[in-house]
C-alpha cells in the first residue's frame with residue numbers, strides 16, 4: 112500500500128528509504144524536472160516492478176541517477192574529455208547523457224538490453240540527498256502511468272501509482288516541470304535526443320563545437336521513448352492559434368464542454384462557461400508555462416470537459432522543449448485561422 116514518505120530531513124527517514132531500496136522496493140523520488148519512480152538499477156526485480164507499475168513497454172530504457180561522476184566508473188564509459196566538461200558544467204541539473212555501457216553491473220532490463228546507458232545527476236536537494244545517502248545508482252523513469260503526463264507534484268505520483276510502490280517522498284513541486292534534455296554521446300557530433308531546459312546553444316557555448324538535434328521521423332527514434340504517445344489527457348487536445356481563440360470558442364458554444372489552457376491574458380477572451388487554466392502570466396514565459404503544463408493537463412483530464420484547446424506558443428529556441436511536449440500531447444492536431452469555422 113502506497114504511503115507518503117515525509118521528506119527525509121533526518122537520518123532515520125533516509126535509513127528507511129535506503130533499506131526499502133536495498134530490498135528491491137521502488138519509491139517516488141523528487142527531482143527538479145519531474146518526479147521519478149526509483150529502484151536499484153542493478154536489481155532486475157526492482158526494475159521489473161518499475162516497468163509493471165508504469166505499464167511501460169520493456170523496450171524503453173530507463174535513466175540511471177547518480178550523485179557523483181565517480182560512480183560512472185562501475186558501469187559506463189565517458190567517451191572523451193568533452194563529455195566530462197559538459198557533465199561538470201551542467202550537473203547536478205536537468206540533462207541526461209547517453210554513454211556506452213560497461214560491464215554487467217547495471218541490470219540488462221534497466222537499459223532494455225542496449226549497450227548504452229542514460230545517466231543523470233539531479234539537483235533537487237532531497238533527490239540528491241537520497242542518492243548520496245543510499246549510494247545506490249537509481250533507475251528512475253518519470254513516475255506516471257505510461258502515456259500520462261509526467262508528475263510534477265508528489266500528489267500526481269499518488270494518483271497514478273498508489274498501491275504499486277513502497278511510497279513517494281512528499282517534497283516540493285518540480286522546478287522545471289518537463290523532463291531532462293537527453294544528449295546522445297555515443298556518436299559525434301553529440302545529438303540531442305530529447306529537448307529540455309539545457310538547450311543546444313547552452314551546450315555549444317561550452318563545447319565550442321556543433322551539437323545536432325535529432326529530428327528524424329517517429330519510426331526511427333534514437334530515444335526509444337520518443338516513439339510512444341505521451342503526456343495526453345483523456346479528452347481530445349487541440350492546438351489553437353491565439354488569434355482565432357475568441358471566434359473559435361464562440362462557434363463551439365452548443366453542446367460540448369470546452370477547456371482552454373493558455374497564458375493568463377486569454378482569460379478575458381474566453382467565454383465564462385469554458386474551463387480556463389492559466390499556464391503563465393506572460394505569453395513568452397516559456398519556463399513558467401513548462402512548469403505548469405503537466406499539472407494543467409492532469410487537471411483537465413480529471414474535469415468534465417469534452418475537449419481541450421491549448422495555446423500555440425511562438426516557436427523560438429527558448430520554447431523548443433515546451434512545444435515538443437505540447438506537440439506530443441496533441442499529436443499535432445491544430446486549428447489555424449483558416450480552419451476555425
Ligand code: TXA
Nearest residue numbers: 144147172173227228229252253290291334335336337
Ligand atoms: O527528467 C528526467 O529525465 C526524468 C527524471 C525522473 O529524471 N526521467 C525521465 O525518464 O524522463 P523517462 O524514462 O520518462 O524518459 C527517459 C528517456 C526515454 O525517452 C528513453 O527512451 C530515453 O530517455 N533513454 C533512456 N536510456 C536510453 C538509451 N540507453 N538510449 C537511448 N535512449 C534512452
Ligand code: MG
Nearest residue numbers: 252253261290
Ligand atoms: Mg516518461
